[in-house]
Amino acid sequence: MRKTSLVLAGASALLFSTTALAGSHGVKAMQAKALDDTIAYEITEGLTTEVGPRQAGTEQEARARVWSVKKLKALGFQNVRNEPFMMDTWVRGEETAFVTAPYPQELKVTALGNSASTGEAGIEAEVAYFDSLAAMQAVPDGSLKGKIAFVTHDMARTQDGSGYGAFGPVRWIGGGVAAKKGAVAYVIKSIGTDYHRNPHTGGAGFLDQTPIPAGALSLPDADNLERMVKLGEESKTLVKLKLKLTPKNIGQQESGNVIAEVTGRNPSLPMILVACHLDSWDLATGAFDDGAGCGIVTAAAKQIMDHGQPLRTIRILWAGAEEVGIWGGKAYGEARKGDKHGLAMESDFGADNVWRVKFNLPAGAKALEDEIAAALLPLGIGRSTDKAGGGADIRDIIANSNLAVIDLNQDGTRYFDLHHTPDDTLDKIDPKQMQQNVAAWTTVLSIVANSDVDLSMPMKE
Amino acid sequence: MRKTSLVLAGASALLFSTTALAGSHGVKAMQAKALDDTIAYEITEGLTTEVGPRQAGTEQEARARVWSVKKLKALGFQNVRNEPFMMDTWVRGEETAFVTAPYPQELKVTALGNSASTGEAGIEAEVAYFDSLAAMQAVPDGSLKGKIAFVTHDMARTQDGSGYGAFGPVRWIGGGVAAKKGAVAYVIKSIGTDYHRNPHTGGAGFLDQTPIPAGALSLPDADNLERMVKLGEESKTLVKLKLKLTPKNIGQQESGNVIAEVTGRNPSLPMILVACHLDSWDLATGAFDDGAGCGIVTAAAKQIMDHGQPLRTIRILWAGAEEVGIWGGKAYGEARKGDKHGLAMESDFGADNVWRVKFNLPAGAKALEDEIAAALLPLGIGRSTDKAGGGADIRDIIANSNLAVIDLNQDGTRYFDLHHTPDDTLDKIDPKQMQQNVAAWTTVLSIVANSDVDLSMPMKE
Missing domain, CATH: 3.50.30.30 (Glucose Oxidase; domain 1)
Structure with a gap:
């Protein structure tokens, strides 16, 4: 933990005051707890078993939204809701x-x-x-x-x-x-x-x-x-x-974004958006793509919520209709561009270990960035100097609101064995690696959701 | 090679005289050549590409027989023929x-x-x-x-x-x-x-x-x-x-056994039968089950033929209609029970390394057995004390004629990942492991086909 201490020694006094809730000791304890997480797997198991394939615009995706709202409420999140939108639908x-x-x-x-x-x-x-x-x-x-x-x-x-x-x-x-x-x-x-x-x-x-x-x-x-x-x-x-x-086009059908929140202590601070997508292709039950992503971001948000109310609001977006044209991400970007977002993140690349973190934060958040990178090292996660880009479902809100982004890159070695095939099923999830994901997300959220560092990105020219 | 020499030192003078063609030096050279074999893969590639799935009793299995007769003739074998039989046929x-x-x-x-x-x-x-x-x-x-x-x-x-x-x-x-x-x-x-x-x-x-x-x-x-x-x-x-x-039953349809030979110098000695099956299930192109087996036994027989005429005749049996009731093996056992067989062997368990040899030979062939076991050691093949049993297609002829058997057991670790699934395709063949199979079969055949040791099993009580 020597390196962590050295990095923390360089952090600003302000940062220390705002991240006191998590802190370097708090983060370690939360990581340990997150490494025993069962919620991410439970969500993936539920979606793949009780719903199954959930192609955008179909009755199956509609059942997935019903299941999701019920599940997110049961987990104790606030402001759980479905935000419907219409989309062109193609069926096999x-x-x-x-x-x-x-x-x-x-x-x-x-x-x-x-x-x-x-x-x-x-x-x-x-x-x-x-x-x-x-x-x-x-x-x-x-x-x-x-x-x-x-x-x-x-x-x-x-x-x-x-x-x-x-x-x-x-x-x-x-x-x-x-x-x-x-x-x-x-x-x-x-x-x-x-x-x-x-x-x-x-x-x-x-x-x-x-x-x-x-x-x-x-x-x-x-x-x-x-x-x-x-x-x-x-x-x-x-x-x-x-x-x-x-195949045929069956015209405009309803899809929707399922949203839930952990409300923060200071609602005036821009919120943190964590996203995944709820729809899957029709050929499989969508465990890797992207039930796992919804499980991971939600389990991490729950870890934060269970630890005590964070400073900032964390909003969870289970986007609809990603696979067939990122309809949910576009609908969110349009409907929610007035909301104050500080940072956006997405998990949509399976459930294997996070191996690398990328940042795209303003210069003033350098100490925060260093703190996060240091806190991820014990999970085997290195830091890339490449710029974070987010995922498909947050692309529009990032562009519309010029948002800061952090990427937790998952190991993709076997991702394209399963991607969009009938083989994308629950058995492909390695529970241990999924827990490492939850620990990585919990680490990042525990730090950023308890920091009031200004995350506003410089205006683009 | 120390162990080989010790074992050979115990072998009879007769054995040395009859196995002179191969000998311990000859076997090593033949193994080296067989480890570069391309015929086994070529046969498997041809069956899976130019024929594809070949369910027993169907037009596809009939095309497989035409392909096989042509291929075996082109490889230079003698007495190549199709021996038809009728069988009940069930189709998906x-x-x-x-x-x-x-x-x-x-x-x-x-x-x-x-x-x-x-x-x-x-x-x-x-x-x-x-x-x-x-x-x-x-x-x-x-x-x-x-x-x-x-x-x-x-x-x-x-x-x-x-x-x-x-x-x-x-x-x-x-x-x-x-x-x-x-x-x-x-x-x-x-x-x-x-x-x-x-x-x-x-x-x-x-x-x-x-x-x-x-x-x-x-x-x-x-x-x-x-x-x-x-x-x-x-x-x-x-x-x-x-x-x-x-599914439905479509009644009696024609299937057939494809047979080829390497004729021996002494036709009065009982022949060696090496078998595989030509039919596959309909769901895949049958690379592991059992195109590979046909490739392996045939490539080994060709190695022997190319080395010079062996003492005994080697008969190759590509049996029809194994999957759906061992019709080919039964037809062969009935039609050929009058033929003088000395030994039967089968390859029908994929194409991964041979890891173990089993014997069921008469007591008088102990020295021959020891020689074979010693010659297989450099290929990483150990000896089991369990009794060899042969495979499905030679079960009837073994029972009818009370035959000696040698089993070259293949590694089955991934066999039941592929067995009877659509995934049983050419890409599953590891050419290096397939060559090790050909070398193992060449080793056994080079010794037994050049030995006049009496292989008659004692009469059952």
């Missing part, structure tokens, strides 16, 4: 893929969000294979006329999840590129790192093009199709795929 | 499971082989939960009337695969027990060890009862249903499941 239909020649067999496919329908008859066409998005981008417009474009990639595991940024465009814009080149449909190797026959869904983007049918193959199936294409090139044999995807 | 239909109350959500299910159909309307009924087969066996006959029986288990990973023997009865006889107790349908926690949303199929047995609809839930889904049942017990709420399984 049938989905099958068969290689019809030269090696007839079924492939596992799932429709990507916003995919058009093939119609009941499906589409049978020659496969045009590309080993990267760039390779497809390089062919002339119109050159894929009548074909099903098929794009693979080389995504690898990364601790920081950066593989998703690098290879995500295959899904995020590939459908638009394929459409521009003339393709009648688009299939991709799932944006993921696991080798199970469970394709990864997720929203597809089509640039300025009219959506075409777009699906993801599981990684084993994509590799198999790639082998067939390569054998076909050797033997001058076309590989043909029959794709059936029948 | 639709399969869905929904919890309808109190926590509505879909569960992943697959029909077990021989399951009856629920009909198009499906069956909706209360779930009667048991945490073991024994617990269901303990309730009175008729007491499950109108209910869907649901049985879980505690199968764990084992290197020797013994968990399958311990927990397999949940699938092998549970449907019959459920029917006897009056259940309208039967669902189980898949007999497996992985946590993916891919249920494990496999043949179900119904004792003397008329089959009822029987399905396996994936392990995450079974755990979820178990949690719902326990919540339901607390709140006195019935858990209801709607199950739809529409």
Whole structure:
């Protein structure tokens, strides 16, 4: 604890007075208690068992809101409420893929969000294979006329999840590129790192093009199709795929943000917003994405509440409709831009250990930042000099109100094994690692919620 | 190599003369060559890519036989042929499971082989939960009337695969027990060890009862249903499941055994039979079960053939229709009981390292046995004092002809993650471990196929 003491020695007198409730001794005790937390797991278990999949805009997401309001009230939070909003809703239909020649067999496919329908008859066409998005981008417009474009990639595991940024465009814009080149449909190797026959869904983007049918193959199936294409090139044999995807848009439906608070002793101080998202994709029960996040931020807020009323209000946001377009985050950003926020944080990257903290705080909060970084060291969490960015659900409120942000980065090594697949289920949660998350969040909240340091960010030019 | 020399010093003069072709130096060279084998993987890749799933009695299994005959001829084997037989055929239909109350959500299910159909309307009924087969066996006959029986288990990973023997009865006889107790349908926690949303199929047995609809839930889904049942017990709420399984029996269909040989220099010596099975379950491309086995035994036989004509004939059997009732093994046992076999071996447990050898040889072959055990040591393979038993496809010929057997046991630690699931695909093969298998088989075959030691087993009493 030597380092902690050294850092604390440099902190301002003001800081000491306002964080007295937690303090360096208090933080240690709260961390120890948080490492025994059961609430985060209990919330994740409840959402995945008693609700199950909860796709935005569906009856299942509505049941999730009812469950959540009841649960947050039972946990003792204040001002628990559902703030409804309307959103465009796309729902999955049938989905099958068969290689019809030269090696007839079924492939596992799932429709990507916003995919058009093939119609009941499906589409049978020659496969045009590309080993990267760039390779497809390089062919002339119109050159894929009548074909099903098929794009693979080389995504690898990364601790920081950066593989998703690098290879995500295959899904995020590939459908638009394929459409521009003339393709009648688009299939991709799932944006993921696991080798199970469970394709990864997720929203597809089509640039300025009219959506075409777009699906993801599981990684084993994509590799198999790639082998067939390569054998076909050797033997001058076309590989043909029959794709059936029948999703549809069902128009505007209701979703909502569930909100709860730990009210602070000084309501004039800007509040701390801690967020996650309540909706999941329809394929799984959404334990990692993002039941766990809701469990973690809520369990930490409860640790603070149980310790005694904090100085600042902590607001918990379980956002609706994140997966399908961040509707909840946008609705919150618009509806709540008048509220006084001091800091925003989000947990939406599974439940494995927090390994790194990032800050984006004003210069005047340097001592606070040092105190937090030092207090996280005993949990194995290092400090990054990169700037914190927050998560999808707090992006709008951060932008609208120019907010300070702290990121507690979770280990993403296995995140893209599970992300948007049927495998995102409760058994994937490691309770010990989840407790480390709660301890990290409790640490940060115990310090910032009891500090009156000015967190206002300098005005952007 | 000290131990090998000591063991060899004890071997008979006759043995040395007949195994001169391989010898201790020859075996080492052949092992080294086999550790670079590419044929086993090539066969597995071809079957999984160019054929895909190959359920017994289907057009896909017929295509597999055509592919296999062509491949075995191209590899240079002699007497390559297909020996057809007829068999009862069961095929999968639709399969869905929904919890309808109190926590509505879909569960992943697959029909077990021989399951009856629920009909198009499906069956909706209360779930009667048991945490073991024994617990269901303990309730009175008729007491499950109108209910869907649901049985879980505690199968764990084992290197020797013994968990399958311990927990397999949940699938092998549970449907019959459920029917006897009056259940309208039967669902189980898949007999497996992985946590993916891919249920494990496999043949179900119904004792003397008329089959009822029987399905396996994936392990995450079974755990979820178990949690719902326990919540339901607390709140006195019935858990209801709607199950739809529409498999059907399509009567007698053709299957076949594909056979190839390395003819020996002395045709009067009883041959060595090396077996695997060509069919797979329909859910996957059957890499581990059992494309790999066919690849391994065939690659080893080719190593022997390429080294020079062995003393004894080696016959390769790629059996048909193993999964659905060992039809190929039975047909071979009946049709070929007149052939002179000296030894039978089978590879049907994936492609991970061989870790143990077992023998069931006559007392007069003790020196041969010691030589083989010593030659396997450099591959990391220990010797078990348990008796070898062979595999399913050679069970009948072993029984009919009272054959000697050697087992090369593969590491089964992850076998039941993949067994009978959609995840049994090419990517699961570790080429290095597969090569160790080929080296182990080459070692055994190089010794026994060049030995004229009498392998006749003593007559049973």
